[in-house]
Amino acid sequence: MIRIPILHPGSNEAFPDVAAALAEPNGLLAAGGDLSPRRLLDAYRRGIFPWYSRGEPILWWSPDPRMVFETNRIHVSTKLxxxxxxxxxxxRADTAFAEVMRACAARRPKQPTTWITREMFDAYCTLHTLGHAHSFEAWSGDELVGGIYGVAVGHMFFGESMFSARMNGSKIALLALCHSLHEWEFPLLDAQVHSEHLVSLGATDVPRAEFVRHVERQTAKPGLIGPWRDRIASTDIRDLAD
Incomplete structure (x- = not known):
């Protein structure tokens, strides 16, 4: 039987040390609690994120190793x-945050269910309203063709999910996000868990202890709280090919 600490909704209970996370399933640290802005931001500052399915309690994770992108080293294939x-x-940034989340939550052939529950949707939209959660979006005219969203704390960005409505939509949104993050001196983008698709885009695994030390340094810096829509007004998508 798996035994992990249980957090209580609305409490000020601290998260366990991430070193106490289980090896199997990799990174499971605690259950319960809530998705309040205070709790979520505290989790990200400690290298922890929520991930659970409908009907489950809130589950908190800190896997080892951790998958990350160096924001100046995204792989751009010749074809792309x-x-x-x-x-x-x-x-664009922060012009369609809720729409990006809905698109990320939509059912797909290889993903018939979603971990982006209504509770998660509402929680991250609240973080967005407070200026902590952001979306980068690829648009073809008035059509949203790709996007990515996540949470920024200090000078650290924690990616949550991305989607494509057209070929290369998510890749271009990710590339544009990393391009801007690098300009703003955000050295890493957290991609959470290993996947071969992320590896093909340039992500690498780092030991959890190293990742947490990096997060502690970067989240202690003054952040860019508030809407990001005007910060990228001059971005030319063709610059991403260089």
Whole structure:
């Protein structure tokens, strides 16, 4: 039987040390609590994130190793580079946060269920309203064709999910996000758990202890709280091909 600490909703209970997370399932640390802004931001500052399915209690994770992107080292394939050079899409930030979340939660052939529950949707929309959660969006005219959303604390960005409505939609949103994060001196983007798709885009695994030390340093810096929509007004998508 798996035994982990149980947190109580509305309490000020501290998270356990991430070193106490289980090895199997990898990174499971605690259950329960709530998705209040205070609790969520505290979790991210400690290298912890919520991830659970409908009908389960809130589950808190800190896997070892942790998958991350160095924001200046995203892999751009030759094929994607050609696509970017002739692409007429535009990049926006924080203009369709809820829409990006809904698209990420939508059912897909290989993903018939979603971990983005109504509770999660409401919690992250609240974080967005408070200026802590952000979306980067790829648009073709008035059509939202791809996007990514996550949480920024200090100079650390924690990616949550991304989607494509057209080929390369999520890749371009991710690339644009990393391009801006690098300019703003955010050295890493947290991608949470290992996947071969993320590896193909340039993500790497780092030991949890190293990741947590990095998070402690970066989240202690003054953040960019508030809407990001005006911060990228001059971004030219063709620059992403360079």
């Amino acid at each position: 580079r050609r696509f970017l050079r002739r692409c007429d899409w535009t990049i």
